[in-house]
Amino acid sequence: MDFNHSDDRQMLADTLGRYLAQKYDFETYKRIAVSESGFSRETWGALAELGIIGALFGEEAGGFGGSGFDISVVFEALGRALVVEPFLGTLMAGRLLADRHDLLEQVIAGTSILAFAHFEPQGRYDLTELATTAVRAGDGWVLSGAKAVVPQLEAADHILVSACTDGGLGKSAGLSLFLVPADAAGVTVRGYPMIDGGRGGELLLKDVTLGADALVGPENDAFDGIEATVAAGIVALCAEAVAVMAVLRDATLDYLRTRTQFGVPIGKFQALQHRMATVALEIEQARSAVINAAAALDGDRWHRERAVSAAKFTTGRVGTLTAEEAIQMHGGIGMTWELPLSHYAKRLTMIDHQLGDEDHHLERYVLLGTEAGEA
Template identity: 50%
Template sequence: MNFDLTEERQMLQDSLRRFLRDKYDTAARNKILESDTGFSADIWNGLAELGVIGALFTEDQGGFGGAGFDIAVVFEELGRAGVVEPFLDTAILGGGLIADLGNEDQQAHVEELIGGALQVAFAHGEPTSRYDLNQVTSTAKVDGDNVVLNGRKAVVVNAENADMLIVSARESGEAGDENGISLFLVPADTKGITLQGYALLAGGRAAEVTLDDVSVPASARLGEAGKAFKAIEARVAAANVAICAETLGAMETATRLTREYLMTRKQFGKPIGTFQALAHRMSDLLIEMEQARSAVIVAAGNLEAEYKARETHISAAKNLLGRAGRLVAEDSIQMHGGIAMTQEYELAHIAKRIIMADHRFGDTDHHLERFIALAAA
């Protein structure tokens, strides 16, 4: 089986890598992290012009990619450079749901998003939901021609910068039911929405979102009433492929920085990388890297597969990337010593990204349990 990139994906990878190498160094990122928005509009618009956002959507949706391997190529490069801009939340989750479920009028927003003019955020997780996608207690009550939303949403990434929120709410059933969950496209300045924003450890910003009698027209609903769960599950599957690929790219940067440091730092007149104990530890990291790459390839290749195959491979990849990523981050820091903990050094940010990626959409323990349950089903 040939795992080489197609010519189009190779061109995308090369152009994205060049752009980030020229524009996204440690100093530039630290400046972004210290900003009020937590992302750079110039970088966002530059990558949109490069076609990066379009690569995450199918041709029918106005893009030129959208497959699992397109997502993996883009996010591996974003992870390698430690990019903090909210591509996952705006394009894969929010934009993807609009593209999957939206009517003709709503689909027009996808074109704006691909062009870089529109920011969205997916307001789904709640204070008590943890990793369970069906734990939705926010409510949506029909009131004449409108729908009134009430509830709280937790850790809504990019909420402060979003022009629109995609809000999940329950129209019927109980918390834990898959049926009854609907999605609504809500302008961020709608009366009744309150945001409490904060910076995230791995970069970017999120907010706690309170919905207090937020009234939207029934036309704001995405798709059929109460039938949004499968679309949410499919989009989170794509997000898991993205975050696994991003972690792989970050792991590549961590091992590269460690290898360079080991061959530069000297003791007893020799590079410390020539010492057997450190050489063996470095070899272990490279082995983990190859296993991680294989897992990402399998997950990306099964993103369009039937439900059980898709979710089994994604949970397997998420578990492996979580474990391998932690090992790479911790060993890279230990082999560097104190310099790895300074914000001015690239590895400090990269290690945070690797560790925190494990906690989005389910950590290693969650996905191990899920893999066992899916395999036994």
């Protein structure tokens, strides 16, 4: 039993943490988060140079990491600084592109950015409810459909798109993945700001004609890969969430110690002490859930999926508690744009709206529990 990271991984975390502390302070965040592009290409390049993107991928894909704990240390550091750059899409799309060595080399070098466009407007958080279709045309394919709320879609040079190649809605069979250049004819990106900073976008595909080489992975059999890469995305988001929680906890503790009312620091009031104790212990529970999920990421499907749904449920529940209590215990000042606190609270709340919320993953955990193959 050892709950410490390996030396290499710890060094990576320290390097990233130091860089972000120096170059991605709150003022920088505020500037980038509401900017026209919603991210900084310069920052992206610098983080690539530090090896942060390479850490998200295994050696077979040209990276030097890619395990659950590599992902969690990176996203924890990113979460602490509220980094809005397109790491999540790059992680999820990149893991499915392991055999595209040339492209991944550019991705790891920071010269090419990926988005993962899977969820659809009618599908909520369902992994299989797809209406986007890909139809064979000659040697290639024609794609049509719509994808919903893709993080940093406008930043992407290549978009990994899921589509039905056989069968209808609500089925995990008959799905395939396609690599779509962002500038392909028939691709429309509608970008918009997100309430927690950065940008997202709606992807419209209208008779997008692609060559045979656009197909990624096995035809009609993409679901397992999609589920596994979403699991990695969930580990990333949960790690980010726990880091955000820790920032909120520390800021609130600091406030409880320094804000004076009725002649004493408000942290002297037992009513607040006990609530803060609850927040602190729940955050530790959430951290444990993330460790469980990161450890299970590279294991068998059933244990992996149970662990990631448990983690996403836990961080969703604890995230809401932590964000709301942090604002409440700060009072009015916790509601202001000026203080970092409200931005962390918004980010934490919105993580529950990505890749399935608390209710979605509780239901999923229940369903997985009733599945036969739990050996």
